[in-house]
Amino acid sequence: MHEGSITIRLPANLCEIEELNRLVRQFGELHGIPSRTLYAMNLALDEIFTNVVLHGFADATGQEIVVRLETLAQELQSEVVDGGREFDPRSAPLPELTAALGERTLGGLGIHLVRSLMDGVDYRREKAKNVLTMRKRIR
Amino acid sequence: MQIKEDKQGDTTIVTVTEHLDSATSSVFESRLLGLVDRGERQIVVDCGALDYVNSAGLKVFLLAAKRLEPLGGKLVLCALAPSVLMIFEMIGFTRIMKIVASREDAMRVLRGDGAAA
Numbered sequence: 001m002h003e004g005s006i007t008i009r010l011p012a013n014l015c016e017i018e019e020l021n022r023l024v025r026q027f028g029e030l031h032g033i034p035s036r037t038l039y040a041m042n043l044a045l046d047e048i049f050t051n052v053v054l055h056g057f058a059d060a061t062g063q064e065i066v067v068r069l070e071t072l073a074q075e076l077q078s079e080v081v082d083g084g085r086e087f088d089p090r091s092a093p094l095p096e097l098t099a100a101l102g103e104r105t106l107g108g109l110g111i112h113l114v115r116s117l118m119d120g121v122d123y124r125r126e127k128a129k130n131v132l133t134m135r136k137r138i139r
Numbered sequence: 140m141q142i143k144e145d146k147q148g149d150t151t152i153v154t155v156t157e158h159l160d161s162a163t164s165s166v167f168e169s170r171l172l173g174l175v176d177r178g179e180r181q182i183v184v185d186c187g188a189l190d191y192v193n194s195a196g197l198k199v200f201l202l203a204a205k206r207l208e209p210l211g212g213k214l215v216l217c218a219l220a221p222s223v224l225m226i227f228e229m230i231g232f233t234r235i236m237k238i239v240a241s242r243e244d245a246m247r248v249l250r251g252d253g254a255a256a
Contacts, residue, residue: 101205106198106202
């Protein structure tokens with residue numbers, strides 16, 4: 001794996017997810033990131049991006065989300081920055097994974113996936129922006 | 140994403156391919172729930188050519204299964220790629236949905252042939 005980083009700035013719009021996924025995959029291929037690691041990060045970023053677009057703003061028009069990806073020694077790290085309303089994914093309630101079908105609700109699935117797929121999720125609020133950091137070990 | 144429908148007896152087989160994500164899930168949702176609404180009660184979703192699903196896509200499967208259950212219907216998913224199956228496991232759907240290896244197994248489950256269960 002080669003060390004490097006990329007910063008991707010995208011309009012806060014669901015139709016940009018395809019572009020995000022494409023750039024993440026391309027970064028992964030260029031840097032020799034194992035496909036399982038890349039798949040997990042791609043999905044986690046997709047979930048976070050989707051969440052910000054759908055819930056971060058009263059009106060997402062003209063808003064931007066900045067995604068930074070970086071390879072470190074044995075780790076793929078990402079940072080997502082948005083100017084939407086304050087949201088710490090670590091505080092989101094867990095879906096009831098053991099509930100019967102009739103009792104399962106639709107909320108929280110994406111955030112649960114993020115927490116399950118990543119080895120580390122950190123959050124801070126900085127200058128009226130959400131700064132989310134996710135880490136995935138490479139093995 | 141592409142969606143194909145194929146009717147075999149009382150069973151509707153839906154094939155969904157490529158990416159099921161936030162951009163495409165609403166189309167899949169209206170197709171799948173549309174089947175339930177027009178009276179289909181035995182639905183197989185063939186995921187053999189599905190290589191990516193996010194939570195928006197997962198919600199569609201949950202919605203369809205939840206809608207079918209009180210109607211006495213059945214939703215069976217088949218041929219999930221390992222990376223997709225991992226996501227279903229992670230979110231606890233392998234406990235509440237019928238997921239089998241192949242389309243043939245899915246048809247056997249719907250025929251009530253215990254050997255496939």
